[in-house]
Amino acid sequence: MxxxxxxxxxxxxxxxxxxxxxxxxxxxxxxxxxxxxxxxxxxxxxxxxxxxxxxxxxxxxxxxxxxxxxxxxxxxxxxxxxxxxxxxxxxxxxxxxxxxxxxxxxxxxxxxxxxxxxxxxxxxxxxxxxxxxxxxxxxxxxxLHVDPARTLQNHITGFGANSYVAPERVGEIAAEITAVGGNFFRNGSGAMMLAWVAAGRLVGYYEPYMHAWDCLAGYCLVNEAGGWTHPFNAQGEQLLRGAPVLAVAPGAKDELMRIARL
Ligand code: IPD
Ligand code: CA
Ligand code: CA
Ligand code: CA
The missing domain is CATH 3.30.540.10 (Fructose-1,6-Bisphosphatase, subunit A, domain 1)
Structure with missing residues (x-):
């Protein structure tokens, strides 16, 4: 460092x-x-x-x-x-x-x-x-290390939503996680759930739209714990715009990306 x-x-x-x-x-x-x-x-x-x-x-x-x-x-x-x-x-x-x-x-x-x-x-x-x-x-x-053996099926997936971007997706995401044999979880703090992905308490986290202040600390934690994060463009003016947020253990990446339609 x-x-x-x-x-x-x-x-x-x-x-x-x-x-x-x-x-x-x-x-x-x-x-x-x-x-x-x-x-x-x-x-x-x-x-x-x-x-x-x-x-x-x-x-x-x-x-x-x-x-x-x-x-x-x-x-x-x-x-x-x-x-x-x-x-x-x-x-x-x-x-x-x-x-x-x-x-x-x-x-x-x-x-x-x-x-x-x-x-x-x-x-x-x-x-x-x-x-x-x-x-x-x-x-x-x-x-902290994420567990590469974890999947949507053998662990819990966090997700979040707000009422102003893609609220109609909330029910679909919950239904799709359940349909593939997973379990979904929300505690009201996206940043905390991202930290929980780094700690292996959740296999992943997805939210259709968040701001930089909600996710970038959690992204650093997940990356350093061996997880994968969907790129969040924080360069220049983009820093002020929100974006989809997805952080996941490697074994669940493809399936969560598909559910997130990313
Ligand atoms: C919110 C929380 C919530 C997430 C929202 C965020 P705030 O942040 O992280 O879990 O679903 O998108 O805006 O307003 O409590 O700082
Ligand atoms: Ca926030
Ligand atoms: Ca806040
Ligand atoms: Ca707020």
Whole structure:
């Protein structure tokens, strides 16, 4: 790992833990949060999402003032170093505001459009998933590897959806996974489910449309754990556009790609 990446990795992990603690503090007193909606009534946000993103932005600006920063809540701040931080302060806001533990802080660093660092911190489980390009993936310091013997038939497939892109596909995807003898799963946090693919808890994950901040940290984890990820174009303007997201253990790649129609 080069020096540029190892310095950023140390900060990414420290900030993810700090941000996770702040989010957990809000979670523990969530009854007092005002829940606002964005696109529709399922797309929720609160001060917790914004304050956690501001914490992360502030720390990154202090540590690497020339790096770019893209976050879900406050958008893109371009930089000049070639490194961009891509952050979802709380992935799984719906579980978060409804008192379920399936949410996480997701921090990626990209270079030339490729995720070179991925950190996913899940505070309720006290699980910190960390990966850096070429250096492997870990969970709380223990190496992660996907199992090449796993298939849709002998494991569980995660999938997600939103109400604004291809909602009609949701039923079809669930039906097709079931029809081939598989089992589907959704916990409300796509980033966490991607980390679970890296950890071998799920054989794969598919969602018809996600943003860069939802998936790039998870992509780095899955790649470093020996899985395969469908290309997500994060170069230039494309960084702001969403795309299909698919991450999978090698033995299930062809079948999940077919179901996803990719
Ligand atoms: C959402 C979650 C959800 C996925 C959505 C995402 P948010 O992110 O990851 O599981 O299905 O597409 O937008 O809004 O909770 O950060
Ligand atoms: Ca959101
Ligand atoms: Ca998200
Ligand atoms: Ca979010």
């Amino acid at each position: 080069n020096e540029q990446i190892s310095q950023r990795l140390a900060l990414a992990e420290r900030v993810a833990r700090e941000a996770g603690a702040k989010a957990l503090d809000y979670f523990n007193r969530r009854e007092s949060l005002v829940i606002e909606t964005k696109r529709d009534a399922q797309d929720v946000v609160s001060i917790a999402d914004r304050e956690v993103e501001l914490l992360i932005r502030g720390q990154i600006a202090l540590g690497f003032p020339d790096d770019g920063f893209l976050g879900e809540e406050f958008g893109l701040q371009p930089g000049g170093s070639g490194y961009n931080w891509v952050v979802d302060p709380i992935d799984g806001t719906s579980p978060f505001v409804n008192g379920m533990p399936n949410w996480c802080v997701s921090i990626a660093v990209i270079y030339q459009g490729e995720p070179v660092i991925g950190v996913i911190m899940a505070p309720c489980q006290q699980e910190c998933f960390v990966a850096a390009q070429g250096a492997g993936a870990t969970l709380n310091g223990k190496a």
